[in-house]
Amino acid sequence: MELIPSFVELIEKSIIKNWDRESLTDYKGATLQYHDVARKIEKLHIMFENGGVSKGDKIALCGRNSAHWAVAYLATLTYGAIAVPILHEFTADQIHNIVNHSDAKFLFVGDVVATIIDATKMPNLEGIIYIPDYSLLVSRTDKLTFAREHLNEMFGKKYPKYFRQEHVNYFKEKDANDMALINYTSGTTGFSKGVMIPYRALWSNYDFACQVMGKHLEKRGNNVISILPMAHMYGMAFEFIYEFIEGKHVFFLTRVPSPAIIAQAFADIKPCIIIAVPLIIEKIIRKRVFPKIQNNKMRLLLSMPVINKKVIEKICEQVYNSFGGNLYEIIVGGAAFNQEVESFMKRLNFPYTVGYGATECAPIICYAPWNEFVAGSCGKAVAHMQVKIDSPDPQHVPGEILAKGLNVMLGYYKNEEATRTTIDKDGWYHTGDLGLIDERGNVFIKGRSKNMLLSSNGQNIYPEEIEDKLNSMALVMESVVIQRGDKLIGLVHPDYDEARNLGLTNDDLEKIMEQNRQEINNVLPAYSKISAMRIHEEEFAKTPKKSIKRYLYQEEG
Numbered sequence: 001m002e003l004i005p006s007f008v009e010l011i012e013k014s015i016i017k018n019w020d021r022e023s024l025t026d027y028k029g030a031t032l033q034y035h036d037v038a039r040k041i042e043k044l045h046i047m048f049e050n051g052g053v054s055k056g057d058k059i060a061l062c063g064r065n066s067a068h069w070a071v072a073y074l075a076t077l078t079y080g081a082i083a084v085p086i087l088h089e090f091t092a093d094q095i096h097n098i099v100n101h102s103d104a105k106f107l108f109v110g111d112v113v114a115t116i117i118d119a120t121k122m123p124n125l126e127g128i129i130y131i132p133d134y135s136l137l138v139s140r141t142d143k144l145t146f147a148r149e150h151l152n153e154m155f156g157k158k159y160p161k162y163f164r165q166e167h168v169n170y171f172k173e174k175d176a177n178d179m180a181l182i183n184y185t186s187g188t189t190g191f192s193k194g195v196m197i198p199y200r201a202l203w204s205n206y207d208f209a210c211q212v213m214g215k216h217l218e219k220r221g222n223n224v225i226s227i228l229p230m231a232h233m234y235g236m237a238f239e240f241i242y243e244f245i246e247g248k249h250v251f252f253l254t255r256v257p258s259p260a261i262i263a264q265a266f267a268d269i270k271p272c273i274i275i276a277v278p279l280i281i282e283k284i285i286r287k288r289v290f291p292k293i294q295n296n297k298m299r300l301l302l303s304m305p306v307i308n309k310k311v312i313e314k315i316c317e318q319v320y321n322s323f324g325g326n327l328y329e330i331i332v333g334g335a336a337f338n339q340e341v342e343s344f345m346k347r348l349n350f351p352y353t354v355g356y357g358a359t360e361c362a363p364i365i366c367y368a369p370w371n372e373f374v375a376g377s378c379g380k381a382v383a384h385m386q387v388k389i390d391s392p393d394p395q396h397v398p399g400e401i402l403a404k405g406l407n408v409m410l411g412y413y414k415n416e417e418a419t420r421t422t423i424d425k426d427g428w429y430h431t432g433d434l435g436l437i438d439e440r441g442n443v444f445i446k447g448r449s450k451n452m453l454l455s456s457n458g459q460n461i462y463p464e465e466i467e468d469k470l471n472s473m474a475l476v477m478e479s480v481v482i483q484r485g486d487k488l489i490g491l492v493h494p495d496y497d498e499a500r501n502l503g504l505t506n507d508d509l510e511k512i513m514e515q516n517r518q519e520i521n522n523v524l525p526a527y528s529k530i531s532a533m534r535i536h537e538e539e540f541a542k543t544p545k546k547s548i549k550r551y552l553y554q555e556e557g
Contacts, residue, residue: 004176018247024067044075050147055080062086063110080171083181085231176200194413201362204406209242220272233363266324316348340472361407377442487531
């Protein structure tokens with residue numbers, strides 16, 4: 001294995017180097033400079049020490065993105081403890097299960113999570129800490145209670161003159177293979193598995209980001225927006241860790257971000273890069289861009305070759321400005337990009353790209369910069385990683401996507417059987433995704449192997465491909481394709497806002513969806529035609545990664 005620098009030392013060096021720079025801001029709230037972060041880390045270390053936390057103990061964090069969540073995470077790693085980030089959208093029972101399963105000794109909780117959990121169901125915790133002010137909600141040792149009550153006094157005794165850069169000296173991991181954190185997968189079925197992420201994977205993802213983004217972001221200022229949950233590896237790695245180590249200024253959208261809030265944040269912050277799941281980008285394009293260009297005048301101008309190029313340049317400028325007007329690129333990942341939106345952005349030559357990863361790879365597997373990106377793909381294997389397709393003809397016959405390299409997890413916590421079925425004897429991680437790879441190494445995802453349907457004549461059907469087409473049709477907001485015997489049913493959640501604007505009734509919607517069914521069947525092969533459409537009045541339930549929880553809808557139709 002190549003020589004890997006200490007990951008915690010990178011955090012330490014960044015704090016010292018960027019001491020007086022702005023670091024973490026809650027959007028429309030308070031800002032912490034790097035020296036503020038260092039002081040808070042030291043105070044949390046005092047609490048950990050007095051709470052009986054040893055190196056290698058687990059500390060769980062469950063709350064919305066915020067500067068104080070980020071500090072608690074950094075304090076955990078720099079103390080030598082193992083972080084257990086928990087998505088705050090999980091139910092109380094899920095949180096209790098993960099805390100207990102992970103053997104966590106401390107739990108940090110946000111304002112909402114604090115109101116739903118039951119400390120009696122997590123008997124092995126030494127303390128529960130409230131993220132907004134680091135107060136103790138539960139303490140099970142007198143020493144911890146005393147430390148919190150006298151924290152400033154204890155800090156003052158430890159640093160009697162002044163806390164300075166030379167005092168920053170953190171635990172350093174001895175082996176890059178040591179475990180840094182356990183990330184419980186959100187998943188769409190069954191109980192989450194605890195993915196054991198080593199320091200080497202955190203460093204490898206950081207090093208990849210430096211290679212592909214570093215020089216491009218230097219010219220565009222330091223501002224970055226954290227939109228995705230930091231408890232998910234995608235958001236943690238590329239909207240927080242990389243930026244913090246590189247001395248950038250991270251703004252946290254602390255509430256559930258609507259398209260309007262996100263658009264305002266882009267205008268205010270002018271981020272140098274945007275990392276997002278497709279749903280966020282698609283909503284902004286559909287709600288804020290498409291209405292301006294899908295009128296008769298604009299269609300006419302776009303159809304005239306003489307002025308077509310100028311119109312496209314003008315539209316591209318408007319779209320670029322809607323994302324703050326300062327970005328190097330948008331990186332989309334976590335789910336498939338809608339083809340209509342992707343085709344539109346490609347036509348504009350807009351700086352976007354689609355990456356591919358998994359929690360088990362902390363998270364990145366494939367990526368290509370926007371100016372090398374092939375539409376419909378998810379890039380190529382990244383630095384420190386290899387990718388292959390388990391297929392007799394990987395360019396034409398879909399097979400499982402396999403990945404190998406520094407990013408791959410150690411395994412699943414307390415689950416050797418699941419580890420053995422996921423990482424083979426040669427070290428290849430089996431993603432469960434199906435894909436193709438072209439002669440240049442570009443990977444094209446065809447669907448989840450567990451989502452694949454089988455037609456009565458043995459043909460493989462990938463529901464995501466049908467749904468992508470459906471989602472571009474009239475008044476369709478989102479859809480799920482399910483199987484009933486040998487028939488396919490399209491469950492559709494309509495765009496009710498647009499339907500109201502047009503004065504449409506439920507009967508009208510039924511007729512429009514039937515027309516959509518007939519139109520989509522004209523372009524689908526016989527074995528994957530949709531037999532019926534069913535209107536689903538509520539939005540489909542989603543994981544925090546914004547993937548639809550398919551298993552909830554298998555009995556509908």
